[in-house]
Amino acid sequence: MKRTLTALTLAAMTALPAFAQDEEKTLFFYNWTDYYPVELLAKFEAETGIKVILDGFDSNDTLLAKLQSGGAAYDVIVPSDYVIPGMIKDGLLMKIDTPSMENYVHMKDAFKNPDFDPTHEYTAPYLWGVTGLAYDSAAVGGAEIEHSWKELFEPRPEFEGKIAELDTASDVILAASLYLGIPQCTESNDDAKRILELLEAQAPKLKMYSSDSTVDRMASGEVAMYHVWNGATARATAQRDTIRFIYPKEGTPMFRDNFAVPANAPHPENAKIFINWMMAPENAAAVSNAIAYANAIKSDEFLDPKWRAMDAINMPEEYAPRLVPTMDCGPAARELRDRIWTRLKG
Amino acid sequence: MNIRRFPLTREISLLVLVYLYVPVVVLVGYSFNANRTATVWSHASLDWYGRILANPTIQSAAKNSLVLALCAATAATVIALLAALATSRAFPGRGGVEAVLNTPLILPEIVVAVATLMLFVALGVQLGLGAMILAHTAFCIPFAYLPIRARLEGMNQSFGEAAQDLYANRFRCFRRVTLPLLWPGIMAGFTLAFVTSLDDFLTSFFLSGPGTTTLPVYIFSSIKAGITPEINAISTVMLVISVLLVSLSFFLGRLRR
Amino acid sequence: MTGNPALRRLGLLTPALATIALLIGLPLILLIWISLLQKGGSSGVDWNAAPSLGNYIRLAWEEDFDGTMILNTSYLVILLRSVLQAALxxxxxxxxxxxxxxxxxxxxxxxxDLMLLLITIPFWTNLLVRNYxxxxxLREDGWLAQAVGSVSPIGPIPLLYNDLAVAIGLTYSFLPFMILPLYTVFEKFDWRLLxxxxxxxxxxxxxxxxxLIPIAMPGIAAGSLLVFIPCLGAFVTPALLGGGKxxxxxxxxxxxxxxSRNxxxxxxxxxxxxxxxxxxxxxxAIWRNRRVR
Structure with a gap:
C-alpha cells in the first residue's frame, strides 16, 4: 500500500513538469477579420495536430487595446508595420528569432531587413498591400487616368458624385498630405489648414465616406472611384473587369502586416510552429490566392494566374519607388488630425 | 361601436408589419444569393449554408452569442423581477432607487464598455465569456426591469391582498396570483434583455477574449470588404433558432396561465 | 421570509443595486476621474497627470490653426445634430x-401574443445586417427607388445617404422599444373606464x-427613454445609411x-x-410629477 502511494506520488511529481512542457495542442490566433482562409486552418491542424482558434479584429487600435489590457492571451497576432516598434518598446512582444526557423530561406530578400524589426527578432512577414486609388475605366470610356491623387481630390467631371472616400481620418489625411507635399504626421497648424481646405473642397464632389463594403460598392458599380486598398480592388476586379488600380506618383501608402507572438502567449511553441509553417511557399500562396494580397515569400509559382495578371496585386516593379511606409503619428499629430476631421464633418 | 377599436390603428399596424418584415425578407432572400457580393443578386444557391458548416469561426461566434444572451438575460430578469417587486409600493427613496436601476440606460454604451474594460484590467479579471456575462447582465437590468415595473404599476394589488386575507401565505400568493398576472411583463422584459444582449457589439468588442468572439463582433469587424451572403445565412439560422426559442417560451407562458 | 417590509425590500433590492454599483457605478467613477487626466503613453491615459478641466474647455474653445483662441462650434453642432436625430x-x-x-x-x-411575436422577430437579427x-x-437602382421615381413628379428621389435614410433605419432599429412598454400599459388597462x-x-x-393618454404616460415615458438614449449614441446606422458625411x-x-487614442x-x-x-x-420626472398632482 505504502509502496503504491510512493509510486503514485513519484509518478505525479515526474508527470507534472512533463505535462507543463508538452504544450496543449491549441493555438489562439488573433488576425484581421476575413484576412485568413479558414480552409487553411484545417490543413494546419491535419499536418501538425494543433487546433487553431481564430478571432478577428478590425484595426491596429483594437489589437493594441486588447494587448495592453493584458487580460486576453493570444498566441499569434498580426500587427501592421508601424505599430510594431511601439509594441516592442512596451514589452508586449516575445522574441521568436525568425531567421532560425527552417522556412526562413523562402523569404524574399526585399523583406529581410525591415525598418520596424531589422533582424526579424520579433516578427515574420504575413501579407502586404497599399492604399491607392481604384476607378472604373468604363466611366471615362476606357481611358487611362493620371497616376495622381489629383484625380481623387480634384476629380474630373465624369467622376463627380460617384466617388467614395475612406471613412478613416488617418487614411484620408495621409493621402491629402502626400498630394500637397506635406510631411506625414505633421504637427504644423499651417499644414492642417491647407489639408482642411483641400478636403472641404473635395467633400461636395463625394458620394460618401465609407470604409465598409468596399468590394461590394465597386463590384456593383455603386461608385466609380474609390480611395481604397489594392486587395479589395482586386477582388472587385474579379467581378467587374473594367476596374483599374493606380499607385499615385506623389506617394502610395504601404502597409506590411506581420506575425508576432505576444509576451503573455500561453502556447509560444505552437506559435513558432505556425509561423514557420506559414513561411512555406505553398501555404503563403494559399493565403494570397484566397485573400488577394501579396505575401513576402518566394511563392509566385503557386500564385493564381488571375491575380498574377492584375497590377493591383502583382505590382509592376517601376512603382516600387512610390511606396511610402505608414508612420505611427505622435499625440500632437493625432490631435491635429482629429481637429481637421471634426471641422470637416462637424 | 366598440370603444376598444380605434380607427386607422389596424391599417397603421399592418403597414408597420410590412415595414418590419421587408428587410427580413430581403435578408433571408439574399442568403440564397449565389453572388459573393451581398448587394448584387445573381441566382439562387445553397452554397452559403454549406460554407457555414465548413467555417468553425462563424459557428463558434453564433454559439457564443446565444450562450451569452441566454445567461445575461436570465440573470438580469431574475434580478430585475426582485427589484420590481420591492419597488411596487411607495417607500421613501423609491425614486432614487429607480434612477439607480435605470442608469445603464442613460449611459452611452461605449463609455461603460471602455470603463468596464479598464476596471476589469485593474482587478485582473480575465477577458472572455465570464467578463462579458457580468457586463451584459448589468446593462440588461433596466431592459428587464422597465416592462415588469410598468406591468406591476397598474396591477390591481387588491387581488393579492384578497388572497392573503383568504390565508394564502406570501410565497403561495406570489406564485399563484402575482406571478401569473406578471407573466406578460416578465416575458417582455426577458425578451428585451435577450435581444439587447444578442445584438450588443461594443461591450463584447472590448471584453471578448481568445475564442469568445460573438457574432456581432465578427460581423462588425468583417464589414471592410462587405457583408457576404454567409453572414446573411448565419443570421437566417439564428433567426430560426430564436423564433423557435421565443415560440417555446410564449407557449410555456400560456400554459402557466 | 421576514415580516419586516423594509428588511424584505432591502433583500429584494440588494442583487440589483450591488450589480449596478459594481459594474456601472465603479467604472463610471473611473471614467469621471479619467476625463480630468491627460492623454499620454501608448495606452491613451497619462495616469500621473494633474487633474484639470482642460478636456472640457476644449469642447467649446480651441486654438485655431492660426494660433488664436476661437469658439469652436463643431462639437456643439455635432451635439445638436445628434439630439435632433434622436428626437426625430x-x-x-x-x-x-x-x-x-x-x-x-x-x-x-x-x-x-402572435403580434408580440411578430414584432420582436425581426430584432433577433443583428443590427448591422438589418441596416444592410x-x-x-433603398439603393438608387433598386425597385423602391424606381417605383418612387416613376410616380414622383420631380423624377427620381435619392433614398439613400441622406437624413431620411438614417431616420428610416434608426426608427426601424428602435420601434419595438416603444411598442413593448406601451403595449404593457394598454394590455392591463381597464377599458370600462373609457x-x-x-x-x-x-x-x-x-x-x-x-x-387613455394620461394612463399611457408611463408607457410613453419609458418607451421614449428607451428609444431616445440609444439613438443619441448611435453611430453605425448614421454612418452606413447616411453616407458618413x-x-x-x-x-x-x-x-x-x-x-485618436485620447x-x-x-x-x-x-x-x-x-x-x-x-x-x-x-x-x-418634474413634468410627470406636475401632471400627477
Missing amino acids: TTGLSLLFGLPVALWMAGLSRGQR AWLII EAAHDLGASRSRALRRV TLMLGNIIQMQFGA WPFGAALAVVLLALMLIVMVAM
Whole structure:
C-alpha cells in the first residue's frame, strides 16, 4: 500500500513538469477579420495536430487595446508595420528569432531587413498591400487616368458624385498630405489648414465616406472611384473587369502586416510552429490566392494566374519607388488630425 | 361601436408589419444569393449554408452569442423581477432607487464598455465569456426591469391582498396570483434583455477574449470588404433558432396561465 | 421570509443595486476621474497627470490653426445634430408605435401574443445586417427607388445617404422599444373606464385624450427613454445609411477610444453626454410629477 502511494506520488511529481512542457495542442490566433482562409486552418491542424482558434479584429487600435489590457492571451497576432516598434518598446512582444526557423530561406530578400524589426527578432512577414486609388475605366470610356491623387481630390467631371472616400481620418489625411507635399504626421497648424481646405473642397464632389463594403460598392458599380486598398480592388476586379488600380506618383501608402507572438502567449511553441509553417511557399500562396494580397515569400509559382495578371496585386516593379511606409503619428499629430476631421464633418 | 377599436390603428399596424418584415425578407432572400457580393443578386444557391458548416469561426461566434444572451438575460430578469417587486409600493427613496436601476440606460454604451474594460484590467479579471456575462447582465437590468415595473404599476394589488386575507401565505400568493398576472411583463422584459444582449457589439468588442468572439463582433469587424451572403445565412439560422426559442417560451407562458 | 417590509425590500433590492454599483457605478467613477487626466503613453491615459478641466474647455474653445483662441462650434453642432436625430426618431417611433400598441391591446389574447411575436422577430437579427438590408432596399437602382421615381413628379428621389435614410433605419432599429412598454400599459388597462367616459357623453377623441393618454404616460415615458438614449449614441446606422458625411456624438466618442487614442477627451465627451441625459430625465420626472398632482 505504502509502496503504491510512493509510486503514485513519484509518478505525479515526474508527470507534472512533463505535462507543463508538452504544450496543449491549441493555438489562439488573433488576425484581421476575413484576412485568413479558414480552409487553411484545417490543413494546419491535419499536418501538425494543433487546433487553431481564430478571432478577428478590425484595426491596429483594437489589437493594441486588447494587448495592453493584458487580460486576453493570444498566441499569434498580426500587427501592421508601424505599430510594431511601439509594441516592442512596451514589452508586449516575445522574441521568436525568425531567421532560425527552417522556412526562413523562402523569404524574399526585399523583406529581410525591415525598418520596424531589422533582424526579424520579433516578427515574420504575413501579407502586404497599399492604399491607392481604384476607378472604373468604363466611366471615362476606357481611358487611362493620371497616376495622381489629383484625380481623387480634384476629380474630373465624369467622376463627380460617384466617388467614395475612406471613412478613416488617418487614411484620408495621409493621402491629402502626400498630394500637397506635406510631411506625414505633421504637427504644423499651417499644414492642417491647407489639408482642411483641400478636403472641404473635395467633400461636395463625394458620394460618401465609407470604409465598409468596399468590394461590394465597386463590384456593383455603386461608385466609380474609390480611395481604397489594392486587395479589395482586386477582388472587385474579379467581378467587374473594367476596374483599374493606380499607385499615385506623389506617394502610395504601404502597409506590411506581420506575425508576432505576444509576451503573455500561453502556447509560444505552437506559435513558432505556425509561423514557420506559414513561411512555406505553398501555404503563403494559399493565403494570397484566397485573400488577394501579396505575401513576402518566394511563392509566385503557386500564385493564381488571375491575380498574377492584375497590377493591383502583382505590382509592376517601376512603382516600387512610390511606396511610402505608414508612420505611427505622435499625440500632437493625432490631435491635429482629429481637429481637421471634426471641422470637416462637424 | 366598440370603444376598444380605434380607427386607422389596424391599417397603421399592418403597414408597420410590412415595414418590419421587408428587410427580413430581403435578408433571408439574399442568403440564397449565389453572388459573393451581398448587394448584387445573381441566382439562387445553397452554397452559403454549406460554407457555414465548413467555417468553425462563424459557428463558434453564433454559439457564443446565444450562450451569452441566454445567461445575461436570465440573470438580469431574475434580478430585475426582485427589484420590481420591492419597488411596487411607495417607500421613501423609491425614486432614487429607480434612477439607480435605470442608469445603464442613460449611459452611452461605449463609455461603460471602455470603463468596464479598464476596471476589469485593474482587478485582473480575465477577458472572455465570464467578463462579458457580468457586463451584459448589468446593462440588461433596466431592459428587464422597465416592462415588469410598468406591468406591476397598474396591477390591481387588491387581488393579492384578497388572497392573503383568504390565508394564502406570501410565497403561495406570489406564485399563484402575482406571478401569473406578471407573466406578460416578465416575458417582455426577458425578451428585451435577450435581444439587447444578442445584438450588443461594443461591450463584447472590448471584453471578448481568445475564442469568445460573438457574432456581432465578427460581423462588425468583417464589414471592410462587405457583408457576404454567409453572414446573411448565419443570421437566417439564428433567426430560426430564436423564433423557435421565443415560440417555446410564449407557449410555456400560456400554459402557466 | 421576514415580516419586516423594509428588511424584505432591502433583500429584494440588494442583487440589483450591488450589480449596478459594481459594474456601472465603479467604472463610471473611473471614467469621471479619467476625463480630468491627460492623454499620454501608448495606452491613451497619462495616469500621473494633474487633474484639470482642460478636456472640457476644449469642447467649446480651441486654438485655431492660426494660433488664436476661437469658439469652436463643431462639437456643439455635432451635439445638436445628434439630439435632433434622436428626437426625430423618438417622434416617429411614437407616431407608429402608439397605434400599433392600441390595436394590439384590442385583440384577443391569442392574437396579441402572435403580434408580440411578430414584432420582436425581426430584432433577433443583428443590427448591422438589418441596416444592410435597408441598404439593398433603398439603393438608387433598386425597385423602391424606381417605383418612387416613376410616380414622383420631380423624377427620381435619392433614398439613400441622406437624413431620411438614417431616420428610416434608426426608427426601424428602435420601434419595438416603444411598442413593448406601451403595449404593457394598454394590455392591463381597464377599458370600462373609457366606456364609462364615453357613456357619460365624452366624445371619442375627448375620452381618448382625457382618459387613455394620461394612463399611457408611463408607457410613453419609458418607451421614449428607451428609444431616445440609444439613438443619441448611435453611430453605425448614421454612418452606413447616411453616407458618413457628418459626424454624430457616437462617432467622435468612438474615435477618441480608437484611432485618436485620447481616452481622457473621449471620457469628457461621454460625461457631457451623460449630463445631457440627466437633464432630460430630471425634466421628464418634474413634468410627470406636475401632471400627477
